[in-house]
Amino acid sequence: MRTRILGLLVAALMVAGGASACGRSDSGGGGGSGSKTTLTVFAAASLTSTFQKIGDKFEDEHPGVKVEFSFGGSSDLVSQIQQGAPADVFASADTANMDKLTAANLQAGDPKNFASNTLEIATPPDNPADIASFADLAKPGVKVVVCAPEVPCGAAAVKMESVTGVTLKPVSEEESVTDVLGKVSSGEADAGLVYVTDVAAAGDKVKGVPFPESNKVVNTYPIVALKDSKHSDIAQEFVDTVTGETGQSILAAAGFAKP
């Protein structure tokens, strides 16, 4: 029996190893030689697709520079940078987490706001609970999922409750926007509160229900080059690309608003 389990584990390890080996040869195909400069960008998870596009453009315009991303929750990224993670640029999903970083004096120059995002209701494609307004979320029997107040999207949801005077009774307070979207697109929940850009990125897996009060709560995204960067000039150029025309058009196409 024991050998069988061992066999199972070995098989699993081999699968994992094979997968990672594949990934390595893929990225190596781009010609990763030692002469390239690698710029490491820590960015909020909600920026994943847009920043990858901006990164590709940046690499085209800067031969010899390779941009690597680490996407995650903004507060996770801040604590990683505080613990000495080698990052050159930090882009946060809210100003609160950027404040944490500047309070620790890890920035080079002042953070710049480069985008903003508002909340939107997401429902399964067939909108089973007939949600048409923010107030509909409080109807009895409607299963609403929001982010927990501890994370930026949840803090925005709490503000939205006080702006509208509607008190939500969520069936779950998730750790991230992706978790909320997962519960909605699988049809477990009748509605969820996420960002406009998340609804756009989810395509036809969810239906977006815009509501007029949404512009009262705006989440601002700041970006900054980091003090401990070994390539501070390139880091600053990346920040300029994001705040400049290239970055702004890509962000706008994904549904982000101007800061």
Add this chain to the structure above:
Amino acid sequence: MSDRTVGLPRWIYVPAVLGAAFVLLPLVAIVAKVDWTHFGSLITSQASRDAFVLSLKTSAISTGLCVVFGVPMALVLARRDFPGLAVIRSLVLLPLVLPPVVGGLALLYTFGRRGLLGSTLDAAGIQIAFTTIAVVLAQTFVALPFMVVSLEGALRTGGQRYEVAAASLGARPTTVFRRITLPLVVPGLISGAVLAFARSLGEFGATITFAGSLQGRTRTLPLEIYLQRETDPDAAVALALVLVVVAVLVIGLAGQGRGTR
């Protein structure tokens, strides 16, 4: 054990100590990080207490389910031989190597509102998603293989001599199971139950994917730690230490159970 007198090669202590240090150092780091002056208030907040109670309650129920279903499963796997047994065993043990998030998704596609059984359950008025039942299902799913593995091992090592003797003396299968088989594998059953409890206590991925996260209902201790880390790392570390202490106590119990064999 009779090999007490055989010496170990000396070099073996080097990797052994390195390995132990690798496991112990992170624990030391956690203890060093704890804000002891506020430790009491950090772990007694309402949210922390709710999470702690929910974790103990659900882990206990999940362990019970693991006993109820795991013992018969282990018996069939250890005592019967039929075509496809090896495949079935591998599949049953799959949650051991499956990322818990994948387990959570699988449960969602099974018991969720639009899942395989979900519409039937829904029609019967049973809703599982976002309830404590979902937490228990997630924990049982990931913990069951631990029970099956340790009990199947105990059953195989124990052999069937006494069972055969009892049966030849006219005992019925149920009597043999109750009077001979079960008492002989009690140590294996205990360590299996302890492992299942510990695994349930630490369950995170399947729970967050399948059950959601709401204070007092589905937000277990690991989920609370993950959430607290966002705003209050001190509380997260304090709670993490609580979880470590409970886990150490549980594993200590398991060691005792094994020692009395």
